[in-house]
Amino acid sequence: xxxxxxxxxxxxxxxxxxxxxQNLPAAIELLASxxxxxxxxxxxxxxxxxxxxxxxxxxxxxxxxxELSPEQFLSDVVGEIETRLGRVRDPENKMGPxxxxxxxxxxxxxxxxxxxxxxPDGDIFRYAFLAIPLAELDPDYRHPTDGRTLAEIAASFxxxxxxxxxxxxxxxxx
Numbered sequence: 001x002x003x004x005x006x007x008x009x010x011x012x013x014x015x016x017x018x019x020x021x022q023n024l025p026a027a028i029e030l031l032a033s034x035x036x037x038x039x040x041x042x043x044x045x046x047x048x049x050x051x052x053x054x055x056x057x058x059x060x061x062x063x064x065x066x067e068l069s070p071e072q073f074l075s076d077v078v079g080e081i082e083t084r085l086g087r088v089r090d091p092e093n094k095m096g097p098x099x100x101x102x103x104x105x106x107x108x109x110x111x112x113x114x115x116x117x118x119x120p121d122g123d124i125f126r127y128a129f130l131a132i133p134l135a136e137l138d139p140d141y142r143h144p145t146d147g148r149t150l151a152e153i154a155a156s157f158x159x160x161x162x163x164x165x166x167x168x169x170x171x172x173x174x
Contacts, residue, residue, distance in 0.1 A: 005067040006067065007065050007066070007067055008065070008066050008067070008068070008069075008070075008073075008107060008108050009038070009063060009064070009065060009106075009107070009108055010035070010063070010064045010065075010066050010070075010073055010104060010106075010107050011061060011062075011063055011104070011105045011106035011107070011134055011137060011138075011141075012031065012061065012062045012063075012064060012078075012102055012103065012104055012105065013059065013060075013061050013101075013102070013103040013105050013121075013123075013129075013130045013133065013134065014027050014028070014059070014060050014061065014062060014100065014101065014102055014103075015046075015057045015058065015059040015060075015098075015100075015101045015103075015129070016057065016058055016098065016099060016100050016101065017048065017054060017055040017056060017057040017058070017097050017098065018055075018097050018098060018099045019099065020057070020058035020170075021058070021170055023085050023099050023100045024043065024058060024060060024100075024170070024172055025172055026085055026100075027081055027085060027100050027102065028040060028062055028172055030080075030081045030084060030085075031062055031064050031077065031081065034064070034066060034068070034073075034076070034077045035064040035065050035066035035067070035068070035077075036064065036065040036066075037062060037063070037064060038063040038064065038065050038137075039062070039063040039136070039137040039138065040060065040061075040062050040063075040137075040172045040173045041060045041061040041062070041132075041133035041134070041136035041137055041172075041173075042060065042133070042136060042166060042167075042168070042171075042173070043058050043059070043060045043166075043167045043170040043171070043172060044058070044059050044060070044129055044132065044133065044164045044165065044166055044167060045057070045058055045059075045164070045165045045167050046058075046059055046128075046129040046163065046164050046165075047163045049127070054097045055097065057129070058167060058170060059129040059130070059133060060133050060172055061105070061130070061133035061134045061136065061137055062137070063137040063138060069114075070104065070107045070110060070114040070115065070117075070119060071114050071115040073104060073107070074104055074114065074115040074116075074117055075115055077102075078102045078103075078104060081100065081102055082100055082101070082102055085099050085100040086099045086100075087099050087100050087101070103121060103123070103130070104117060104119065104121070105119075105120060105121040105123070105124055105130060105134060106119065106120045106121070106124075106134070106141070106143075106144075107119050109142075109144040110144070111144050111145055120143060120144060120145065124143070124153060125146070125153065128154075128157035128160065128161050128164055129164055131150070131153050131154045131156075131157055132154045132157060132164070134150050134153075134154070135149075135150040135151045135153065135154035137150070138150060139151035139154075
């Protein structure tokens with residue numbers, strides 16, 4: 001009798017500023033082909049970070065149940081979806097416009113380097129556009145190194161939302 005494969009929880013931040021109304025739902029559909037979508041946050045419009053001479057981004061987060069390892073998820077899911085949706089990485093402008101940006105922010109309670117990415121993603125503490133959607137997925141999840149819940153981390157951004165605007169007209173949760 002073989003054991004059932006372990007099911008992991010992958011918290012993924014998603015963003016786009018090139019046709020985001022098409023690319024965000026397409027990314028979620030492609031994520032669903034690699035696991036079960038457990039939750040999807042609301043969508044927020046945010047100003048670009050770093051290179052500001054570009055369109056605003058639409059950002060959200062998705063919680064995916066997957067049997068893949070974090071390395072497999074990063075290479076086989078994140079990489080594949082970004083390629084399929086036309087993500088072009090400009091070495092001269094890493095913060096430039098993009099059709100889709102998928103960031104594996106948390107994976108179960110793992111801490112460390114996986115396929116060149118640090119988990120948990122340190123940007124959770126830097127950017128409201130990542131922390132707030134993640135908190136909508138599972139507010140009681142405790143950050144594996146900080147110990148605070150995602151709801152507590154999101155609340156720490158209360159006075160510095162950096163121009164985030166809730167976009168109820170873009171619903172990814174259906």
